[in-house]
Amino acid sequence: MAELLMRLLPLIDASQHRLPLCPRPFAELAARFGLVEDEVIAGLAQLQRRGTVSRIGAVCAPGAVGASTLAALSVPPARMAEVASMVSAQAEVNHNYARAHRYNLWFVLTAADRAGVEVALARIGRDSGLAVLDLPLTREYHIDLGFSLTQTAPARARAVRPAAAFLQDAAERALLRRLARGLPLQAAPYAAVAAELGCSEAWVLDTLARHLDSGAVRRFGVIVRHHELGWRHNAMCVWHIADEAQRDAAGAALAREPHVNLCYARRAAVGWPYTLYAMLHGQDALAMRDLAAALSRRHGLSALPRAVLLSTCRFKQRGARYDARAG
Numbered sequence: 001m002a003e004l005l006m007r008l009l010p011l012i013d014a015s016q017h018r019l020p021l022c023p024r025p026f027a028e029l030a031a032r033f034g035l036v037e038d039e040v041i042a043g044l045a046q047l048q049r050r051g052t053v054s055r056i057g058a059v060c061a062p063g064a065v066g067a068s069t070l071a072a073l074s075v076p077p078a079r080m081a082e083v084a085s086m087v088s089a090q091a092e093v094n095h096n097y098a099r100a101h102r103y104n105l106w107f108v109l110t111a112a113d114r115a116g117v118e119v120a121l122a123r124i125g126r127d128s129g130l131a132v133l134d135l136p137l138t139r140e141y142h143i144d145l146g147f148s149l150t151q152t153a154p155a156r157a158r159a160v161r162p163a164a165a166f167l168q169d170a171a172e173r174a175l176l177r178r179l180a181r182g183l184p185l186q187a188a189p190y191a192a193v194a195a196e197l198g199c200s201e202a203w204v205l206d207t208l209a210r211h212l213d214s215g216a217v218r219r220f221g222v223i224v225r226h227h228e229l230g231w232r233h234n235a236m237c238v239w240h241i242a243d244e245a246q247r248d249a250a251g252a253a254l255a256r257e258p259h260v261n262l263c264y265a266r267r268a269a270v271g272w273p274y275t276l277y278a279m280l281h282g283q284d285a286l287a288m289r290d291l292a293a294a295l296s297r298r299h300g301l302s303a304l305p306r307a308v309l310l311s312t313c314r315f316k317q318r319g320a321r322y323d324a325r326a327g
Contacts, residue, residue: 008043011035012053012222018212019056019221021205023188037187044222045185054223055182055319056189058208062137063166064216065176066322067117068110070266071124072103072133080105083128088316092120096316099236099309103133103272106236106309110320133269139248141263142255143218167216171199172207176217177322179208223319233311234281235288237295238274240305247276253299254278259291273305285310 011033020028026044027037047053062068075083080098087107088096096107111117125132167173174197183189190208191201211217241247247265254276255263262279278295282288292308295301 015221017219057182058179058220059218065173067114069136073105084315098313101309135266139265141251233285236309237278237292239276240273
């Protein structure tokens with residue numbers, strides 16, 4: 001597996017943000033990196049089976065094709081395994097982590113609309129008997145979970161685009177939701193998706209290209225699983241900034257930091273005043289805490305109410321599924 005990964009590293013790095021938009025994307029990649037199409041498809045399929053690659057698909061902008069929220073529970077330690085298992089079993093949950101804090105279980109839910117999110121949150125609250133923090137996103141500054149695997153990887157995109165409005169066209173929403181689940185690993189994947197949805201390959205390619213340009217699709221390519229590739233630690237850094245202008249200035253500054261993978265504002269809640277979030281990923285837990293402190297100092301945030309929540313266990317990690325209850 002290590003030998004296969006090493007051979008495919010340059011290809012994966014070049015494909016994390018934009019897979020070729022042509023009828024034979026894997027053939028184009030193979031030609032670019034001195035491989036053959038079947039070798040690329042088989043290699044990516046093997047890495048996907050092993051869990052190194054999550055999927056080859058779309059990451060949609062918040063709110064573009066569905067609704068999502070970050071949620072948390074304060075779970076008694078003796079119940080953590082039970083409650084975490086119940087939360088992970090929910091179809092709407094795509095990420096579920098334990099973190100070192102009084103609020104110690106954190107998860108992300110996605111659904112077709114806000115009503116679906118609220119139904120899932122109510123179900124989790126009922127089944128756990130615990131109060132659920134609901135922390136929907138209010139503004140994004142930077143969202144990019146691409147991870148450079150080589151020293152020669154291209155720099156990640158830094159442009160911060162406004163969140164895309166909810167797409168009104170049902171066919172386009174269906175396409176982006178399908179692509180969020182991942183392309184089939186075969187020679188003509190866009191044609192296969194087109195056949196599945198009852199449309200043309202040309203329409204699939206045109207619609208995808210258009211929404212990559214509009215920002216409704218943030219990136220489209222190889223989605224790696226960072227935990228399996230060595231980034232085993234992450235820290236959720238949060239600050240309470242009541243003034244929106246000050247929060248937005250701090251968010252924009254943090255978004256330019258090379259170690260910040262995610263930066264956004266979320267609604268506060270009773271017992272949880274924090275509004276600005278920055279996510280850090282790394283290979284050493286102590287380094288994560290030191291980096292969080294350095295970021296606060298560098299951007300004049302040290303005097304503000306803040307917290308650093310280190311992950312202690314990953315219970316679930318997969319791509320968002322906006323129509324999970326529909327299958």
